[in-house]
Amino acid sequence: MPDSAIRPRKEFGKTIAADITHRLREEIIACSLAPGEPLRFDVLRERFGASFTTLREALTALAAEGLVDAQEQRGFRVAPVSRQDLVEVTDARVLIEVELIRRSIERGDDDWEIAVISTLHRLKRIEQRDPEHPLRDPEWKIAHRQFHQALVSACGSATLLAIRAELFDRAERYRHLSANLRPRPRDKAGEHQAIMQAAISRNADLAVQLIEAHIRSTFDNVATYAGHLLDSE
Amino acid sequence: MPDSAIRPRKEFGKTIAADITHRLREEIIACSLAPGEPLRFDVLRERFGASFTTLREALTALAAEGLVDAQEQRGFRVAPVSRQDLVEVTDARVLIEVELIRRSIERGDDDWEIAVISTLHRLKRIEQRDPEHPLRDPEWKIAHRQFHQALVSACGSATLLAIRAELFDRAERYRHLSANLRPRPRDKAGEHQAIMQAAISRNADLAVQLIEAHIRSTFDNVATYAGHLLDSE
DNA sequence: AACGGTATGATTTTCGAAAATGACGTTTTG
DNA sequence: CAAAACGTCATTTTCGAAAATCATACCGTT
Numbered sequence: 373m374p375d376s377a378i379r380p381r382k383e384f385g386k387t388i389a390a391d392i393t394h395r396l397r398e399e400i401i402a403c404s405l406a407p408g409e410p411l412r413f414d415v416l417r418e419r420f421g422a423s424f425t426t427l428r429e430a431l432t433a434l435a436a437e438g439l440v441d442a443q444e445q446r447g448f449r450v451a452p453v454s455r456q457d458l459v460e461v462t463d464a465r466v467l468i469e470v471e472l473i474r475r476s477i478e479r480g481d482d483d484w485e486i487a488v489i490s491t492l493h494r495l496k497r498i499e500q501r502d503p504e505h506p507l508r509d510p511e512w513k514i515a516h517r518q519f520h521q522a523l524v525s526a527c528g529s530a531t532l533l534a535i536r537a538e539l540f541d542r543a544e545r546y547r548h549l550s551a552n553l554r555p556r557p558r559d560k561a562g563e564h565q566a567i568m569q570a571a572i573s574r575n576a577d578l579a580v581q582l583i584e585a586h587i588r589s590t591f592d593n594v595a596t597y598a599g600h601l602l603d604s605e
Numbered sequence: 606m607p608d609s610a611i612r613p614r615k616e617f618g619k620t621i622a623a624d625i626t627h628r629l630r631e632e633i634i635a636c637s638l639a640p641g642e643p644l645r646f647d648v649l650r651e652r653f654g655a656s657f658t659t660l661r662e663a664l665t666a667l668a669a670e671g672l673v674d675a676q677e678q679r680g681f682r683v684a685p686v687s688r689q690d691l692v693e694v695t696d697a698r699v700l701i702e703v704e705l706i707r708r709s710i711e712r713g714d715d716d717w718e719i720a721v722i723s724t725l726h727r728l729k730r731i732e733q734r735d736p737e738h739p740l741r742d743p744e745w746k747i748a749h750r751q752f753h754q755a756l757v758s759a760c761g762s763a764t765l766l767a768i769r770a771e772l773f774d775r776a777e778r779y780r781h782l783s784a785n786l787r788p789r790p791r792d793k794a795g796e797h798q799a800i801m802q803a804a805i806s807r808n809a810d811l812a813v814q815l816i817e818a819h820i821r822s823t824f825d826n827v828a829t830y831a832g833h834l835l836d837s838e
Numbered sequence: 839a840a841c842g843g844t845a846t847g848a849t850t851t852t853c854g855a856a857a858a859t860g861a862c863g864t865t866t867t868g
Numbered sequence: 869c870a871a872a873a874c875g876t877c878a879t880t881t882t883c884g885a886a887a888a889t890c891a892t893a894c895c896g897t898t
Contacts, residue, residue: 386677386859387881389665413850423883425658428851432622432662436669438764444619445889447850460764467704467765531671531693532700535768619889620851646880656853661881678859680880844895851888858881866873 392420393430400439400450401541403548407453407601411440437538439545455595455602458546462591465539469587470580472524472532477576480526485572491519492568499561506560507551513544519564523571523583547590550598558593625655626663633672633683634774636781640686640834644673670771672778688828688835691779695824698772702820703813705757705765710809713759718805724752725801732794739793740784746777752797756804756816780823783831791826 399405416427431448434440441451476484495515499506506512517540524536563586570579595602632638649660664681667673674684709717728748732739739745750773757769784790796819803812828835 390677425661426882428658429662429665433665433669436666444623445850457764460762463762464764464768471700529693529696531697535697659852678880
């Protein structure tokens with residue numbers, strides 16, 4: 373057997389549609405497809421090398437996630453951004469993430485602790501490579517996502533985890549919006565470290581407090597540095 | 606202007622795909638497509654009179670809502686039911702619905718009160734027609750949905766309302782599962798009346814308590830009368 | 839000049855055929 | 869006899885052409 377685990381992940385799903393869905397999601401989150409931008413089939417067809425119907429399937433899936441806006445009979449566009457939407461996403465994230473952290477801290481076993489610690493360790497390692505612009509590093513983004521995922525992973529509800537993941541994606545798009553405009557990145561490393569310690573030491577109240585501050589500071593950052601982009605819609 | 610509000614709703618979306626999505630959703634929720642049942646294209650094609658790709662788009666959308674299970678390269682099937690899934694859905698509904706009721710009670714204006722009162726009134730009217738089997742009456746289902754929707758409609762977050770709606774659909778499927786097996790329907794009319802009164806009188810704590818009991822009693826009912834259907838998966 | 843209606847072009851939406859893949863029974867081999 | 873390898877069939881997945889729909893510019897009328 374030649375290779376199966378080592379292969380550089382070109383394809384994510386077995387079907388082309390799932391693959392395109394994944395790639396489109398990435399580009400929308402990274403804002404390389406700008407908010408509000410129309411998604412015309414001719415263009416997408418060339419860019420992703422898939423047919424109308426396959427693209428349509430991918431866009432439909434992303435519309436259900438709130439990353440794409442389907443305007444019946446008039447095609448699709450990247451979901452627009454707005455101050456109101458950012459407020460709602462932040463607010464929903466706090467509600468759900470806080471609850472999931474509590475449950476994870478209550479239910480988490482040894483494997484959970486190990487996952488939290490090791491994902492944070494990995495995140496810090498990657499962070500040292502380019503402390504200035506972490507969001508530009510795809511590996512940092514993955515590691516960052518995995519750390520936050522690990523924190524809540526022991527909550528026991530796949531349903532709530534799926535909802536959380538969608539909100540995380542929508543929030544990450546706003547992070548990218550401000551990342552390029554912000555002069556210096558804020559000290560996320562310290563925040564993550566503190567959250568990890570609170571979680572591992574089973575201090576739920578503190579962990580909740582830190583997570584909420586962490587989420588809300590994202591909001592403040594976006595509002596400060598990309599606020600002008602939010603009202604033009 | 607001839608008619609626009611009165612038209613008997615045959616079509617829901619302008620596109621065929623949106624229409625099929627809606628019809629499929631209804632059938633899955635009503636369990637006329639049984640949980641776990643494979644959704645083969647030949648069959649669907651004949652039943653809904655649409656082509657492969659259109660059906661595929663509809664199924665993809667429903668998969669994102671958690672009503673359909675997409676098994677890559679092996680087609681789609683109606684999402685299976687399980688005790689664990691029911692627990693998660695109930696639990697997530699309590700978390701979110703409780704919060705939205707609080708916000709609605711805090712923010713609701715005159716129009717909100719009117720909506721709550723009038724949707725309940727309508728529900729009771731319909732209920733009198735066939736008090737034995739309300740779930741078999743499509744109009745009752747719509748009115749029931751609209752009453753609960755009205756209760757939380759003033760919460761101010763379209764994002765959370767969308768999440769709530771998905772969970773409501775998933776829960777309704779379980780209600781249908783037990784409805785046919787339950788000897789006599791429980792007294793929902795009284796519960797709804799009490800919830801309405803608590804909401805209108807801005808008694809948030811009481812409303813929250815009643816809503817939570819209302820949601821959890823659905824769980825108990827399903828577990829009692831359809832429990833045997835949940836463990837066979 | 840303003841307005842309403844119509845034709846034209848651009849774009850989306852839908853379709854069924856064709857390719858790809860998985861399931862399963864049969865045969866071959868150790 | 870068990871297990872692997874093959875071939876066939878059923879089913880899904882993908883494609884590009886064709887139909888439907890929308891946007892826009894043009895023309896005629898008031």
